Amino acid sequence: MAVQQTMTVTPFSGPLQGQVSPPGSKSITNRALLLAALAKGTSRLDGALKSDDTRHMSDALRQMGVTIDEPDDTTFVVTSVGHLSVPAQALFLGNAGTAVRFLTAAVATVNGSVTLDGDEYMRKRPIGPLLGALRAGGVSAESATGCPPVQVQGTGRLQARRFEIDGGLSSQYVSALLMVAACGETPIEVALTGKDIGARGYVDLTLACMRAFGAQVSEVDDGTWRVEPTGYRACDYFIEPDASAATYLWAAQALTQGRIDLGVADEDFTQPDAKAREIIAQFPHMPAVINGSQMQDAIPTLAVLAAFNETPVRFVDLANLRVKECDRVQALHDGLNEIRTGLASVEGDDLLVAADPALAGITCNALIDTHSDHRIAMCFALAGLKVAGIRIRDPLCVGKTYPQYWNALASLGVQMQGGEVDI
Template sequence: MTDPASALTIVPPEQPLVGRVVLPGSKSITNRMLLIAALAHGTSRLTGALKSDDTIHMAAALRQLGVAVEEPDATSFVVTATGELQPSDAPLFLGNAGTAMRFLTAAAATIRGTTVLDGDAHMRKRPIAPLVEALRRMGVAADAPTSCPPVTVAGTGLSGGRVVVDAGLSSQYVSALLIAAACAEAPVEIALAGGDIGARGYIDLTLAAMARFGGEVAPMGETGWRVEPTGYRAAEAMVEPDASAATYLWAAETLTGGKIDIGLSADRFSQPDAKAQALIAAYPQMPATIDGSQMQDAVPTLAVLAAFNAQPVRFTGIANLRVKECDRIRALATELNRIRPGLAEEQGDDLVIHGDPDLVGQTLPTSIETYADHRIAMAFALAGLKIAGIRILDPGCVAKTYPGYWDALASLGVRLLPDT
């Protein structure tokens, strides 16, 4: 299962899924800590970290910027840095790693030189203009002609001051500025335009990671922060398991009446997606309306689970899903309707799932297009636990954040039939 074929057909298990799965480390926390460690002076060690496409791109880019990043084992990074990133003659290629692109765009302002950041075809469709505009207001020469990558940043250091950023599309713009601001020459005040933010829980992850490496940030009301120019100190840090990955296993457990031990309970996670566990536990009586704004990466899991719910479910607060690795609202509606026409519909930026418990046990041969999006692939595998004939195209795209996903399902007794 380590190198899946061009497609995998999920065979519905005849028994509850029971077993233990070791979750990968959090992608969100790993990439935050990698960059902060690279901005720190000294040697930092990250344990329990994720090794996936997204974090590999971040580590490779940091090496280009003069940082020593070693990988002594499968879940550790050792980062040795001087506290200053160095210019790179070659562009930084970041694939479709959104966190790496946004965080490094802001960090490039601290580099005394020009940095070009680029990605694959999917990344070149992901908006970054609000972050570029915020950097310009801070006096940084930054340019993204298409409002998406590639981005060019002519860094001369951050001078400090106040900046207002539009975080309506992504909280990552705020996190990027927060992380870089600790390396400014003077305090930086960051405020939200209109007070709107995508997923505030991820800001909290950023603040916690900064504090672990000596960053000092004070809140300014509900929608602002003051970052002191402390720089960062090297540290040892443990990366929490990935809560978004946990949602697939919680849902698999619930759908099959099984018992899957992932090593810690939902209330032990600091990541916002862990809040999805309570909604998963409510199945097959999930609430009629679910606000997905603070658990955005869990929405694909919840949407596929809702297909079997006893009543329709409307997902609100999810407009940001249109600018993820793909338009996830459109993808979820399209692929659920491949399984059965009328199962889902888009209503503006809401997604309505017309749950039907009678789908359980049916044979509905369906090839699921995954749009090179790991979360679409992993979520629709759950449909295959209850419906025969679900075939996941491009299953290897899960390597973006959870390379061992198919192995984990197989270890629980799920049969996966690769195309031959």
């Protein structure tokens, strides 16, 4: 019988106060790492995130001939000849969705065959729409299951004139095609085939990062971009703090009526999840309906916070959450109902949270299955600030994007106790 670690947060009686600096943005760090690897010369990335996801990206780039030095905990120095080389073995990317999707497109520029693979969770995450778009653009890209592992046969040249992609399932597909498009031999158009796009704000992040590294991109219409064949140039680039990580601290502050200084003004966040700040500020009077399509990674935080709201909350447009590190809609439903039966229900892709402020102060016997999903672990730690008896499985999975999460809570005075559970 195997044993799995657990973490139990001791309820906090007073307001949380102190200063916590969120880590660098995972989304921006992995974009900047790739673009620096495609740029000739040396780029310095400051404020970067060092976590499982960015380690998988940086290790994969090293396998393809890029030199990446790490002089301190928040800096990458990337030196490249301006293109990627054939790796000696398959690229293992864990459960890093940005790394798998961005690199699947980027390795189309490699002169040779590249295999991209991941862990058991990544092998369940769809990538078929991206492969289809690459194939239609003349790139050999295959997967037996529509999920990793993926095989891409590059020719060292990108001759596509247009990529068409359905971005409804993931904006990462769109970002992947946009970033590689600057490496084309001629201008390339990237066009959406439908009206919907998951978290369009992340495409804006991609475009901003591309332009910082010298790309020229114009918007043809609301769903089409024209990318010039400029390639990329090395530069020094600052990465802002992670807005998704900040949501846990904003919510902890709201739950305890505390004050946590993040060292950065709310308006300085440009990432989509920063929109959650406005909703968190309304607690305990959160809106009756919250659309999750454009701030997907903030929904777990908001769903747990909603459990303590004055009135019920319905979260809508959550289809994308079902293909994240786990099915987050189901994981949130199951975790909330571990705390109290009937606390959450699912209707299609909507999550309904039956709010009850009286939850604060109760004791339960809840064992939260995180499915090795960092966001499930971090959001249910917030519930532990108010409810005793919440045990969180696999607490170290927070290393995917926020390795210092438990230390950050401890620095604010939160007490935690580790344990074990048989699995």
